[in-house]
Amino acid sequence: xxxxxxxxxxAFEPLDDLARWHAELQAQSHPxxxxxxxxxxxxxxxxxxxxxxAALELEHxxxxxxxxxxxxxxxxxxxxxxxxxxxxxxxxxxxxxEAIVLVAIGADRRGPAQRCCQxxxxxxxxxxxxxxKEWHRDGSSSWITGNTPF
Amino acid sequence: xxxxxxxxxxAFEPLDDLARWHAELQAQSHPxxxxxxxxxxxxxxxxxxxxxxAALELEHxxxxxxxxxxxxxxxxxxxxxxxxxxxxxxxxxxxxxEAIVLVAIGADRRGPAQRCCQxxxxxxxxxxxxxxKEWHRDGSSSWITGNTPF
Amino acid sequence: xxxxxxxxxxxxxxxxxxxxxxxxxxxxxxxxASEPPLTPQQLWEALQLPGPxxxxxxxxxxxxxxxxxxxxxxxxxxxxxxxxxx
Amino acid sequence: xxxxxxxxxxxxxxxxxxxxxxxxxxxxxxxxASEPPLTPQQLWEALQLPGPxxxxxxxxxxxxxxxxxxxxxxxxxxxxxxxxxx
Numbered sequence: 001x002x003x004x005x006x007x008x009x010x011a012f013e014p015l016d017d018l019a020r021w022h023a024e025l026q027a028q029s030h031p032x033x034x035x036x037x038x039x040x041x042x043x044x045x046x047x048x049x050x051x052x053x054a055a056l057e058l059e060h061x062x063x064x065x066x067x068x069x070x071x072x073x074x075x076x077x078x079x080x081x082x083x084x085x086x087x088x089x090x091x092x093x094x095x096x097x098e099a100i101v102l103v104a105i106g107a108d109r110r111g112p113a114q115r116c117c118q119x120x121x122x123x124x125x126x127x128x129x130x131x132x133k134e135w136h137r138d139g140s141s142s143w144i145t146g147n148t149p150f
Numbered sequence: 151x152x153x154x155x156x157x158x159x160x161a162f163e164p165l166d167d168l169a170r171w172h173a174e175l176q177a178q179s180h181p182x183x184x185x186x187x188x189x190x191x192x193x194x195x196x197x198x199x200x201x202x203x204a205a206l207e208l209e210h211x212x213x214x215x216x217x218x219x220x221x222x223x224x225x226x227x228x229x230x231x232x233x234x235x236x237x238x239x240x241x242x243x244x245x246x247x248e249a250i251v252l253v254a255i256g257a258d259r260r261g262p263a264q265r266c267c268q269x270x271x272x273x274x275x276x277x278x279x280x281x282x283k284e285w286h287r288d289g290s291s292s293w294i295t296g297n298t299p300f
Numbered sequence: 301x302x303x304x305x306x307x308x309x310x311x312x313x314x315x316x317x318x319x320x321x322x323x324x325x326x327x328x329x330x331x332x333a334s335e336p337p338l339t340p341q342q343l344w345e346a347l348q349l350p351g352p353x354x355x356x357x358x359x360x361x362x363x364x365x366x367x368x369x370x371x372x373x374x375x376x377x378x379x380x381x382x383x384x385x386x
Numbered sequence: 387x388x389x390x391x392x393x394x395x396x397x398x399x400x401x402x403x404x405x406x407x408x409x410x411x412x413x414x415x416x417x418x419a420s421e422p423p424l425t426p427q428q429l430w431e432a433l434q435l436p437g438p439x440x441x442x443x444x445x446x447x448x449x450x451x452x453x454x455x456x457x458x459x460x461x462x463x464x465x466x467x468x469x470x471x472x
Contacts, residue, residue: 015165015172022165031195032247038188041260041472045181058471059401061464064448089471097182101472110191110271118264121472129445130471131401143402145468191386208385209315211378214362239385251386271386279359280385281315293316294384 001077002030002084002106005069007060009092014040014102021086021104033083033106037117041101043094047134048144054135056094061129072123080116082107087124093135151227152180152234152256155219157210159242164190164252171236171254183233183256187267191251193244197284198294204285206244211279222273230266232257237274243285307331307373311343317381320350330373337370340377349379356381393417393459397429403467406436416459423456426463435465442467 002025018038026032047053073085084106094100103121107113124130132144152175156167168188176182197203223235234256244250253271257263274280282294309328318324330338340358344367358365359378371377395414404410412433416424426444430453444451445464457463 015169019165032192034192034194036190036192038190039260039264040186040188042182042184042186044184044258061398061400061445061448061466064445064464067448108194110189114189114264114268121260125472126469127450128471129400129466129469131467132470133401143405143467144470145402211312211314211359211362211380214359214378217362275386276383277364278385279314279380279383281381282384283315293319293381295316295382 001074001082002028003070003073003077004085005066005073005087007066007089007091009090011095011098012088012090012102014088014099017088017102018086018104021084025084025106030084033113034108035110035113036104036106037110037113038104039102039117039121040099041121042099043096045096047136047142052137053096054137055096056100057133057135057141058091058094058100059131059133060091065129068128069124072127073120076116076120076123077105080107080112080119082112082116085116085120087120089124089128089130091130151224151232152178153220153223153227154235155216155223155237157216157239157241159240161245161248162238162240162252164238164249167238167252168236168254175234175256180234183263184258185260185263186254186256187260187263188254189252189267189271190249191271192249193246195246197286202287203246204287205246206250207283207285207291208241208244208250209281209283210241215279218278219274222277223270226266226270226273227255230257230262230269232262232266235266235270237270239274239278239280241280309338309343309371309373310376311347312376312378313349314378315381317349317356317379321347330371333370333372337372339368339371340365340379341367343371343377344379357383395424395429395457395459396462397433398462398464399435400464401467403435403442403465407433416457419456419458423458425454425457426451426465427453429457429463430465443469 043056069087077085082105086104088102090100103117105113105117133141135141193206227235232255236254238252240250253267255263255267283291285291309330312325313321344353357380361376395416398411399407430439443466447462
């Protein structure tokens with residue numbers, strides 16, 4: 001399985017990253033996958049309680065976060081027999097509308113691609129050390145202590 | 151729900167189409183979705199029986215295919231309460247590695263986006279009038295009478 | 301000026317079925333709704349199309365329909381072999 | 387030349403837990419593996435960290451671990467409040 005994991009501390013464009021990833025796989029003579037399942041997550045304009053969000057701050061555990069993402073991707077990719085896996089995740093201060101996560105799974109068939117993409121997204125939400133703090137318009141902030149409902 | 155359906159009789163680049171779709175939604179003041187689930191299907195290099203494929207020919211029922219895709223997308227999108235839906239599908243002669251289908255679903259949460267993308271892909275595979283013919287290297291051809299396993 | 305309203309049934313075949321039958325489309329004369337009504341099943345048999353009717357799906361005016369749905373003058377009837385899209 | 391090998395326990399806190407405790411990291415002296423061994427649970431209590439230990443996850447050397455896992459000199463111990471990634 002081809003695997004790439006990257007944390008960005010500045011805004012990234014998921015479609016540009018995907019195009020680069022596809023070009024790299026092609027350059028490595030990795031034939032294009034018959035099935036690719038992708039997910040792009042972006043920061044909402046509202047906080048969990050419905051008020052306007054100024055920004056989201058993403059803290060992580062340098063070293064462990066990357067290692068844990070790699071382990072989760074390897075496990076999930078092997079379980080589903082997929083061909084390629086790209087994970088891009090933001091850290092730092094992220095503005096509403098900006099991309100926060102991109103997962104792209106290439107496989108020979110749509111079932112494994114979709115299942116792996118979905119499971120890996122849940123896994124990284126629950127088992128990769130990231131923490132989100134919501135910054136409100138009035139300058140106050142609060143840590144989010146769970147994920148948004150599925 | 152914002153809906154766009156297009157049939158292409160020449161090769162299309164899914165990421166370019168996606169970028170245009172996102173730009174159009176933005177231009178219409180449609181805020182970026184917090185969750186976007188996507189699927190890209192490409193033509194395999196092999197036929198169902200494992201021999202090398204020269205090309206796939208995609209026949210459709212002009213008028214009914216577009217109408218049926220729109221109906222399936224409306225039903226699925228409404229059922230899951232999603233915000234946007236893009237379907238691009240090839241017709242005509244498609245070469246190995248070329249994109250054949252793109253489905254992109256934007257929603258407020260990842261569950262509805264993923265479920266809708268997955269269900270709509272199955273729906274269009276089973277209920278939109280498309281027919282695939284495999285062209286072999288020796289010039290012979292055969293119609294495919296079912297879908298690849300999930 | 302303009303064409304007179306079609307008053308037969310336009311019958312269309314697709315993909316493998318079209319190739320097996322050797323034709324893509326034909327017109328079946330029907331000037332008025334008949335009683336009992338003409339159905340896709342009757343036309344399938346009258347046209348001696350290949351294989352069992354259960355192997356195909358039926359569309360009337362580009363909507364999926366039943367084999368015993370009544371046909372009316374001007375209808376477009378299509379016999380669709382197994383679909384393989386996406 | 388170079389630093390001597392670390393032989394205490396490096397303790398790290400993150401996110402809300404770091405802010406509540408008022409510190410991000412400290413060193414706990416431990417020159418040799420003790421008997422019975424020192425555990426994350428004992429350190430949680432000794433450091434008087436806020437809330438029940440069950441509200442956090444524990445990592446030793448950047449791998450998830452149990453609260454009663456034995457700690458050795460040079461280990462990095464982290465207490466992780468509820469994760470919210472993706």
